[in-house]
Amino acid sequence: MSYQLINPATGEPMETIEHASIEQADEAIARAKTAQAHWAALAPADRAAILRKFAQVVDADLETLAALEVRNSGHPITQARWEAGHVARVLEYYSAGPERLIGKQIPVAGGIDITFHEPLGVVGIITPWNFPMTIASWGFAPALAAGNAVIVKPAEWTPLTTMRLGELALEAGVPEGVFQVLVGRGSVVGNRFVTHTDVRKVVFTGSTEVGKTIMRGAADQIKRITLELGGKSANIVFADADVDKAAAAAPSAVFENAGQDCCARSRILVEASVYDRFMEGLEKSVKAYKVGDPTDEATEMGPLVTAGHKESVESFLGDVPIAFRGQAPEGPGNWFAPTVLLPKSNDDRCLREEIFGPVVAVVPFKDEAEALELANNTEFGLSGSIWSRDVGRVIRVARGVQSGNLSVNSHSSVRYSTPFGGFKQSGLGRELGPDAPLHFTEEKNVFIPHD
Numbered sequence: 001m002s003y004q005l006i007n008p009a010t011g012e013p014m015e016t017i018e019h020a021s022i023e024q025a026d027e028a029i030a031r032a033k034t035a036q037a038h039w040a041a042l043a044p045a046d047r048a049a050i051l052r053k054f055a056q057v058v059d060a061d062l063e064t065l066a067a068l069e070v071r072n073s074g075h076p077i078t079q080a081r082w083e084a085g086h087v088a089r090v091l092e093y094y095s096a097g098p099e100r101l102i103g104k105q106i107p108v109a110g111g112i113d114i115t116f117h118e119p120l121g122v123v124g125i126i127t128p129w130n131f132p133m134t135i136a137s138w139g140f141a142p143a144l145a146a147g148n149a150v151i152v153k154p155a156e157w158t159p160l161t162t163m164r165l166g167e168l169a170l171e172a173g174v175p176e177g178v179f180q181v182l183v184g185r186g187s188v189v190g191n192r193f194v195t196h197t198d199v200r201k202v203v204f205t206g207s208t209e210v211g212k213t214i215m216r217g218a219a220d221q222i223k224r225i226t227l228e229l230g231g232k233s234a235n236i237v238f239a240d241a242d243v244d245k246a247a248a249a250a251p252s253a254v255f256e257n258a259g260q261d262c263c264a265r266s267r268i269l270v271e272a273s274v275y276d277r278f279m280e281g282l283e284k285s286v287k288a289y290k291v292g293d294p295t296d297e298a299t300e301m302g303p304l305v306t307a308g309h310k311e312s313v314e315s316f317l318g319d320v321p322i323a324f325r326g327q328a329p330e331g332p333g334n335w336f337a338p339t340v341l342l343p344k345s346n347d348d349r350c351l352r353e354e355i356f357g358p359v360v361a362v363v364p365f366k367d368e369a370e371a372l373e374l375a376n377n378t379e380f381g382l383s384g385s386i387w388s389r390d391v392g393r394v395i396r397v398a399r400g401v402q403s404g405n406l407s408v409n410s411h412s413s414v415r416y417s418t419p420f421g422g423f424k425q426s427g428l429g430r431e432l433g434p435d436a437p438l439h440f441t442e443e444k445n446v447f448i449p450h451d
């Protein structure tokens with residue numbers, strides 16, 4: 001089966017991509033199984049050197065990778081460059097992993113007791129279309145560092161940069177079969193990762209709905225899983241914050257990548273006493289947000305990924321009052337102007353469901369208790385921000401928000417050196433941070449008697 005890619009910014013057809021069959025998935029898994037044994041047997045320093053080389057090769061290819069992401073996903077060029085560079089940084093960071101898979105020596109009677117971190121074997125990584133390169137790297141870099149072979153299945157709509165990373169891995173000297181990219185449908189290739197007994201872990205990033213299917217399927221083999229799922233994060237602005245700064249920063253926290261971001265702060269909660277001032281600042285910053293041609297260096301936001309996805313985002317507007325909108329180009333391409341909604345009820349769909357587009361809802365609150373109640377009034381718990389100058393309040397609220405990744409007086413969520421993942425239905429397990437390679441190992445305990 002083949003799949004026609006469409007440039008999201010122009011609506012023009014691009015490459016046609018062949019989708020792998022279930023038999024091809026089985027062949028790839030068999031190749032990975034054989035290759036993994038050799039990879040794990042390499043000296044740790046040799047595996048580390050290959051990962052460092054992989055990082056260098058990605059760096060050298062940065063402009064090609066970035067241009068592919070602009071064409072395939074509509075990401076603004078400056079952001080696409082950052083994403084390609086991020087992959088190299090993630091590889092560099094985890095290239096230290098092979099030489100740091102350090103076990104323990106535990107005091108016991110009659111001998112010595114030591115632990116080892118053994119690789120799992122073959123790891124299947126299923127990625128979404130919103131950040132194809134970066135999300136793949138969060139799985140494959142620590143998995144490779146821990147001595148596993150990986151097969152990455154990119155999303156149907158956005159496979160090009162992942163396919164390129166597969167070529168770059170070989171160029172960097174990653175042995176054949178250790179890093180494979182298999183383009184195909186989720187229900188075919190992705191599901192095969194779940195059902196095949198030689199795939200020992202599935203790393204899934206995508207919708208909560210499909211994540212639940214993966215979790216159910218994994219139960220059959222007690223297969224290890226990491227799930228990175230949806231979000232409905234809150235950006236909480238207290239009256240004692242730098243309100244102007246919070247209003248100026250709010251658009252990038254939700255409209256970056258056209259809102260197609262699991263960490264998008266798609267609910268802004270504002271203390272009622274500064275609501276008017278905040279909205280005045282927000283209107284200015286939303287209207288100034290630069291939406292347009294993703295190849296333009298000045299562009300901050302590109303198009304939505306497909307025409308179908310644009311329809312899904314539009315469906316959230318319905319009869320919810322619109323406070324104001326930003327600008328977007330006319331004509332071909334999946335353009336959608338940044339939109340600020342004022343829902344009348346806390347049960348409104350735009351406050352409960354992940355929109356995954358450049359739409360944000362603003363809700364006033366009266367005090368800290370209500371802010372926390374509103375922030376936690378969701379089945380998701382991935383990200384969020386707290387704006388306040390009161391250190392005590394920042395600590396109380398940061399501990400009270402049921403979410404995996406919070407930023408104070410800022411909106412950054414993802415650093416490769418810190419753990420990332422969700423509470424509640426936003427996911428299971430953590431990616432990134434110093435412990436990520438351990439999540440691709442089994443801990444083995446060995447006792448050796450003295451006599």
Ligand code: NAD
Binds near residue numbers: 135214
């Ligand atoms: P999706 O669930 O539709 O698809 C994700 C991937 O799963 C794709 O590669 C798809 O082919 C595959 N898939 C689909 N059905 C499958 C099945 N039955 N078995 C195995 N694989 C299957 O998600 P999407 O629309 O591509 O991505 C958007 C979603 O991803 C949003 O909900 C977003 O919040 C989430 N996301 C989460 C994070 C995070 O880190 N928490 C990061 C990015 C995106």
